[in-house]
Every structure is written in structure tokens, then in C-alpha cells.
Amino acid sequence: xxxxxxxxxxxxxxxxxxxxxxxxxxxxxxxxxxxxxxxxxxxxxxxxxxxxxxxxxxxxxxxxxxxxxxxxxxxxxxxxxxxxxxxxxxxxxxxxxxxxxxxxxxxxxxxxxxxxxxxxxxxxxxxxxxxxxxxxxxxxxxxxxxxxxxxxxxxxxxxxxxxxxxxxxxxxxxxxxxxxxxxxxxxxxxxxxxxxxxxxxxxxxxxxxxxxxxxxxxxxxxxxxxxxxxxxxxxxxxxxxxxxxxxxxxxxxxxxxxxxxxxxxxxxxxxxxxxxxxxxxxxxxxxxxxxxxxxxxxxxxxxxxxxxxxxxxxxxxxxxxxxxxxxxxxxxxxxxxxxxxxxxxxxxxxxxxxxxxxxxx
Amino acid sequence: xxxxxxxxxxxxxxxxxxxxxxxxxxxxxxxxxxxxxxxxxxxxxxxxxxxxxxxxxxxxxxxxxxxxxxxxxxxxxxxxxxxxxxxxxxxxxxxxxxxxxxxxxxxxxxxxxxxxxxxxxxxxxxxxxxxxxxxxxxxxxxxxxxxxxxxxxxxxxxxxxxxxxxxxxxxxxxxxxxxxxxxxxxxxxxxxxxxxxxxxxxxxxxxxxxxxxxxxxxxxxxxxxxxxxxxxxxxxxxxxxxxxxxxxxxxxxxxxxxxxxxxxxxxxxxxxxxxxxxxxxxxxxxxxxxxxxxxxxxxxxxxxxxxxxxxxxxxxxxxxxxxxxxxxxxxxxxxxxxxxxxxxxxxxxxxxxxxxxxxxx
Numbered sequence: 001x002x003x004x005x006x007x008x009x010x011x012x013x014x015x016x017x018x019x020x021x022x023x024x025x026x027x028x029x030x031x032x033x034x035x036x037x038x039x040x041x042x043x044x045x046x047x048x049x050x051x052x053x054x055x056x057x058x059x060x061x062x063x064x065x066x067x068x069x070x071x072x073x074x075x076x077x078x079x080x081x082x083x084x085x086x087x088x089x090x091x092x093x094x095x096x097x098x099x100x101x102x103x104x105x106x107x108x109x110x111x112x113x114x115x116x117x118x119x120x121x122x123x124x125x126x127x128x129x130x131x132x133x134x135x136x137x138x139x140x141x142x143x144x145x146x147x148x149x150x151x152x153x154x155x156x157x158x159x160x161x162x163x164x165x166x167x168x169x170x171x172x173x174x175x176x177x178x179x180x181x182x183x184x185x186x187x188x189x190x191x192x193x194x195x196x197x198x199x200x201x202x203x204x205x206x207x208x209x210x211x212x213x214x215x216x217x218x219x220x221x222x223x224x225x226x227x228x229x230x231x232x233x234x235x236x237x238x239x240x241x242x243x244x245x246x247x248x249x250x251x252x253x254x255x256x257x258x259x260x261x262x263x264x265x266x267x268x269x270x271x272x273x274x275x276x277x278x279x280x281x282x283x284x285x286x287x288x289x290x291x292x293x294x295x296x297x298x299x300x301x302x303x304x305x306x307x308x309x310x311x312x313x314x315x316x317x318x319x320x321x322x323x324x325x326x327x328x329x330x331x332x333x334x335x336x337x338x339x340x341x342x343x344x345x346x347x348x349x350x351x352x353x354x355x356x357x358x359x360x361x
Numbered sequence: 362x363x364x365x366x367x368x369x370x371x372x373x374x375x376x377x378x379x380x381x382x383x384x385x386x387x388x389x390x391x392x393x394x395x396x397x398x399x400x401x402x403x404x405x406x407x408x409x410x411x412x413x414x415x416x417x418x419x420x421x422x423x424x425x426x427x428x429x430x431x432x433x434x435x436x437x438x439x440x441x442x443x444x445x446x447x448x449x450x451x452x453x454x455x456x457x458x459x460x461x462x463x464x465x466x467x468x469x470x471x472x473x474x475x476x477x478x479x480x481x482x483x484x485x486x487x488x489x490x491x492x493x494x495x496x497x498x499x500x501x502x503x504x505x506x507x508x509x510x511x512x513x514x515x516x517x518x519x520x521x522x523x524x525x526x527x528x529x530x531x532x533x534x535x536x537x538x539x540x541x542x543x544x545x546x547x548x549x550x551x552x553x554x555x556x557x558x559x560x561x562x563x564x565x566x567x568x569x570x571x572x573x574x575x576x577x578x579x580x581x582x583x584x585x586x587x588x589x590x591x592x593x594x595x596x597x598x599x600x601x602x603x604x605x606x607x608x609x610x611x612x613x614x615x616x617x618x619x620x621x622x623x624x625x626x627x628x629x630x631x632x633x634x635x636x637x638x639x640x641x642x643x644x645x646x647x648x649x650x651x652x653x654x655x656x657x658x659x660x661x662x663x664x665x666x667x668x669x670x671x672x673x674x675x676x677x678x679x680x681x682x683x684x685x686x687x688x689x690x691x692x693x694x695x696x697x698x699x700x701x702x703x704x705x706x707x708x709x710x711x712x713x714x715x716x717x718x719x720x721x722x
Contacts (some may be wrong), residue, residue: 007385009568017649019648020649020650023648048415094510125682129495150469150607151607154522154585154603154605154606154607155520155522155587155601155603157518157520157599157601159514159516159615160615160677161615163618165534165618186518207573207574209572209573209715211570211589211591211597212570212589212591212717213568213589213591213595213597215595224515224595226516226589226597226599228572228573228574228587230573230574231573234574234576234585234605236572236573236574236587236601238587238589238599238601239599240516240518240599242515243617244515244595244619244677245515245516245616245617245620246511246512246515246615246616246618246619246640246641246642246643247620247640247643247644247652248613248615248620249719250518250557250622252520252609254522254606254607254609255606255607256524256605256606256607257524257607258607259607259608259609260622261611263622263638263656264652267645267649267650267651267652268651269651269652269655269656270651270652271650271651275628277409277624278609279607279608281607282607282608283523283608287380287381287384288378288381288628289381289628289632289668290607290628290629290630290631290632291625291628291630291631293583294630294631295624295630305650307650315456334602339537345383350665352393354570
């Protein structure tokens with residue numbers, strides 16, 4: 001790691017989320033916040049000033065200009081989903097490694113074109129799912145992978161909800177069919193589906209069926225929905241996502257010999273520590289009036305916030321390519337693709353009246 | 362309360378769960394553990410001896426004999442579900458008030474016949490759903506009813522799973538079509554459905570649809586299944602129950618302005634204290650790296666275990682009838698009926714290939 005080069009990262013677009021990622025780039029070792037581009041130079045300059053960009057950072061009045069700068073190694077793309085295909089493909093063509101916000105495309109067909117461009121140009125692609133990089137996530141994964149403590153996954157449930165205000169429900173890009181047209185499913189459902197795939201070791205389910213009763217806005221964008229996922233070996237999972245309910249972000253994963261719970265999987269309650277509870281081989285006391293054993297609380301401390309851990313992982317991969325001629329990692333893009341594939345399946349099920357949709361990789 | 366009479370309770374059948382309820386009757390004020398009946402006198406005597414029955418308790422070698430004893434005010438019926446119609450109806454005819462194990466019948470038609478017998482004979486019926494009587498439950502209900510802290514329910518999820526051993530899966534009455542033929546749905550699903558109804562203020566959903574992928578044993582009994590419940594106002598709920606996954610018993614209830622979580626709703630982790638977490642009007646800090654406010658943990662202490670609280674409530678109602686000529690309470694039977702009705706709907710949906718089932722009260 002110490003020998004890897006510093007990676008110059010440019011930000012394409014001044015979305016709200018780019019503020020947090022700018023800070024993360026500043027915090028992450030080997031990452032250099034090198035540039036920001038917006039559709040106007042004024043906006044880019046204001047963003048750089050407001051977000052502690054280093055003095056040598058460049059500002060651009062167009063995305064193309066940033067992509068043409070030979071000093072930029074990699075870009076972070078927080079643009080609306082409808083622009084991902086165009087700008088991620090162009091970034092790849094310009095040999096820029098890509099950290100891409102979720103959902104990665106409007107559908108898996110779009111994402112496959114982005115992946116083709118990345119493959120053709122030897123660039124790394126990783127999506128911006130920050131919680132994957134929290135050290136808690138690895139500790140939870142260790143538990144889920146433990147034959148003794150957890151066994152085989154049998155069922156999982158995930159939810160991500162927040163109560164959007166009137167302004168969000170009217171104006172946010174996530175309620176606009178021409179911007180983030182997948183709405184709550186693409187935004188919140190992405191996390192739920194990813195968490196289920198993560199718990200299932202990225203084994204795709206065989207069937208997905210949307211639950212009845214999704215809520216769509218006047219423009220036809222999903223603002224609340226859910227689905228159940230089914231594996232032929234009997235595993236089942238459900239999720240619910242909504243812009244219309246109080247903030248919640250839960251994972252419950254239940255295996256043959258253990259269980260895992262947490263209620264803040266996407267954004268930990270606190271930045272520098274994160275917890276989860278587990279139990280293994282639990283039963284009841286003799287009169288069935290209490291549990292034996294009691295569940296265990298695990299708390300994981302992290303000096304670097306999870307979004308900076310994400311940047312650290314991204315620049316590690318990019319640095320290996322740049323310095324050592326390594327091949328781009330294929331695991332992160334494969335995880336993105338599976339997540340998008342299942343979003344598509346849920347959407348198809350909703351559009352076809354909640355019929356089961358066979359998942360084909 | 363102090364003026365209410367002591368109620369003589371007889372137990373019909375020596376099921377495992379009757380051990381816990383015997384102790385609860387001994388613990389509850391105004392309840393007297395007066396008798397036990399089994400199909401043989403030996404079994405009844407052994408049960409009485411093993412479960413701290415008072416010296417004056419009677420033992421009977423037949424259920425009829427206990428029901429014919431004029432000193433018995435009320436009976437607890439932990440018999441297999443397939444015997445509920447016969448014995449609860451006869452108990453009512455003999456003017457015994459009834460504490461009835463769940464599920465209350467094989468279907469709501471059976472339960473309606475039991476209710477008719479209770480009505481005709483002026484006896485109280487209450488089901489044995491113990492967690493309803495934990496003082497924690499009332500505190501949680503206060504939260505869910507709070508317009509400010511919780512708002513309107515939008516979504517709920519519940520699960521009850523435990524990993525049954527090979528002996529259970531082969532021999533327990535809950536896997537036998539002629540005994541507790543509703544299997545996991547009748548046993549575990551009962552709690553899940555009740556918790557969802559409880560969170561929804563007992564408002565019946567408009568539609569129920571079973572999730573694909575239930576597991577049935579060779580005899581056709583459900584040992585794992587799930588369903589989603591839908592209200593026309595947009596509320597949705599899901600549940601999962603299974604004999605094939607590690608012990609878990611969760612409720613997540615998410616309203617417009619608050620959320621509630623607990624992972625031990627049926628049997629608290631500890632007998633004398635029980636917790637839950639809530640959050641209200643939560644959002645994120647400025648950079649979206651933590652929650653504001655943090656969730657709150659609430660712990661409720663109870664000297665009397667929840668099953669003794671259940672007996673206390675039952676004998677309070679019976680005492681009021683006996684001493685004051687009160688009418689039997691109608692709320693508890695109505696809750697039992699709604700729970701059974703939804704179990705029937707899930708079963709119908711499974712049997713019809715996971716089609717949505719309209720719920721008609």
C-alpha cells in the first residue's frame with residue numbers, strides 16, 4: 001500500500017452527495033481531490049470553495065474538459081442516473097477510472113454498455129455503495145460466513161425508508177422520470193437488494209416477485225415498493241423501500257444456527273463506531289421465559305468514515321493498475337451488475353402486475 | 362380488583378406449554394390452580410406433582426370429568442388445534458370460561474362455532490398470546506398511538522423462526538396434519554400476524570398474498586412460509602415464519618414520523634425486563650454521516666412474568682362476570698378471530714398458487 005501512487009480524482013457534477021465524497025477523498029490516503037466540473041465554471045468554483053478543495057485543485061465549466069485533462073486518473077460520477085451511460089462511457093474512453101453513484105444505470109443493458117467501455121479501456125469501475133466499506137461490514141460478513149455461528153442463510157429482510165418532505169417529493173431528481181426514473185427502487189431499493197445479495201454471498205435468487213401496493217407518483221415514478229426474492233434451495237428474502245415512511249435501514253439475516261440484526265446498515269448511527277447484534281444456537285431456558293444465550297452486541301470503531309474507506313479501496317485498485325499494471329478488479333462491477341439486474345427484475349414484476357420474474361444472470 | 366373473587370382454573374391436557382401456564386396461574390393474583398385433567402389419571406397426577414399444584418388441587422382422568430366439576434370456574438386448553446372445536450365448545454356448554462391456546466381453531470369457521478358456544482353460555486374467551494400482556498406491549502402501543510412520535514403506520518415486518526430439531530420435525534404435533542395441521546403458519550405465523558394487526562390497531566388488511574416458496578413437509582404441513590398484507594390506504598406489512606431457521610422474533614413498525622424495533626417480542630430475552638427501541642423525526646447530520654437524533658432504548662421491568670400478567674387479565678375479566686354480573690369482554694375474542702381470519706387468508710393464498718386473497722371480516 002505504501003508504495004502505491006496518489007490518485008488524482010475529479011468530480012463530475014456538484015450533487016449534494018459529492019460534498020460528502022469530496023471530504024472522503026480528502027480523508028482517504030493516496031487520494032487527491034484534484035478537480036471538479038460543473039456545467040458552469042461558477043458552480044464548479046463555488047463547490048470547490050465550499051468543500052475544502054486543495055489550493056491546486058482545478059475547476060472546469062464542462063464535464064468534457066475535466067475528462068480531457070491528462071492529469072486526472074479517476075472520476076467520481078454523482079450525476080442523475082439517466083446521464084450515467086453517456087458520461088461513464090465517455091470517462092472510460094478517456095481512460096479515467098470510475099467511481100459511479102448508484103443505481104449504476106437505468107437498467108442492466110445500459111450498465112453492460114458502461115462495463116464494455118471500461119473493459120475496452122482497462123479502467124476500474126466501482127459503485128458508490130459506501131456501507132460495503134465500513135469495517136463493520138467485514139466483521140458482519142465474517143459472522144455470516146461462520147458455519148458454526150451462523151450456518152446457512154435461510155431468510156433475510158431489509159428495509160430502507162425515509163420520510164421525504166414536500167419539496168423532495170416535488171423536486172428531487174429521484175422523483176423525476178427523466179432523471180432518476182427508478183425512484184425509490186433505484187435509490188433506496190438499491191441498498192436493500194445489495195444487502196440481501198451480500199448476505200447471500202452474491203448468489204442471485206432464482207425468482208423475484210414485487211409485492212402488491214407500490215406507490216407511484218403522478219409521473220409514474222416509484223416512491224414506495226417492496227419485493228420478495230426466492231432461491232430454489234428455499235432461501236427467501238423480502239425488502240421494503242419508501243420515501244413515505246420514517247427513517248429506517250434494517251438488515252435481518254437468519255441462518256440455520258445464528259442470526260444477525262442491525263438498524264443502521266447504510267449510514268451508521270454514528271460516524272466512527274457502528275454496531276450489530278448476533279446470536280448463535282439460541283434457545284430458551286427451561287420454562288421458556290427467557291433466551292439462552294442472550295444476543296451479543298458487537299461494536300466496531302473506525303477512524304476513517306466509511307465513505308473514506310470506500311475511496312481508499314477505490315484508489316488501492318486504481319493504484320495497482322497504474323503502478324503495477326494490474327488488471328481491473330472484476331468483483332465490484334459484478335456486484336453492481338447483480339444489484340442492477342434485481343432492480344430490473346422488481347421493476348418488471350411491478351410493470352407486469354406482480355408476476356414472478358425468473359432471474360437470468 | 363381487590364374485591365374480585367379468586368378464580369378456580371383447571372387445565373385440560375398436559376402439553377409442554379401447560380407447565381409454564383401452571384406456574385403463571387400460581388403466580389397470578391386471584392387465580393387458583395385448581396385441577397388438571399389428562400386422558401389417564403396417572404398422567405394428570407404426575408403433571409400436578411411436577412408442576413407445584415397446591416395440595417387441594419384435583420386430578421382427573423378425563424377432560425369431561427374436569428368440565429363436570431362445579432367448583433371449576435375456568436379452563437386453560439392447550440390441546441392440539443384439531444381438538445379445540447370439540448373441547449372449547451363443551452367447556453362453554455359447561456359454563457367454564459376459556460383460556461384457549463393458539464391457533465384458536467383450524468379455521469375461522471371452527472372458531473366462530475366456539476364463539477357461538479361462548480356467547481350462548483355467557484363465558485369469557487381469551488387466547489393464550491402471552492406477549493400481548495407484557496407491560497412492554499402497552500408501552501410500545503403508547504408509542505405507536507402517538508401522533509407526534511410515530512404518526513401513522515406505513516409498514517411493518519415481523520418474523521418468528523426457530524430451528525426445530527429432527528425429533529420436532531418428525532414428531533411434534535405442529536408437523537402433524539391431524540393435530541396442529543396449520544404447522545408453522547398456525548404456530549409461529551399466529552404471532553407474526555397478531556403483531557401486525559396489533560401495530561395496525563386491529564384494522565384488517567384488504568388483501569393478503571402469500572409469498573412464493575413455502576416449505577411443506579411430506580404430509581403437506583407448512584413448516585416455513587411468509588406473506589404480505591396490504592391495506593387500501595397504502596400500508597403494507599410482511600412476515601416470515603419457519604421451523605427451519607435460527608431463533609428470531611422481530612417486529613419492525615415504521616410510521617410517518619417514527620419507528621419501533623424489537624427482536625424478542627414473543628418471549629423477552631429476560632423474564633423480568635424487556636426492551637424496545639424507538640426513534641422519532643430522525644434525519645442525518647449535515648454531511649449525512651450520522652443520525653440525529655440517535656434511537657432511544659426503553660426498558661420495562663415487570664415483577665410478574667408476561668404469562669402471569671395474561672392470567673391476571675383473564676381472571677380479572679372472569680371475576681367481573683362472576684362477582685359483578687359483567688358481560689364477557691368482546692375485544693379479546695375479536696382479536697383472536699381477526700388473527701385466525703388472516704391465517705386462513707394466507708393458507709388460501711398458498712393453496713391457490715400465491716394469488717391475492719381479499720379479506721372480508
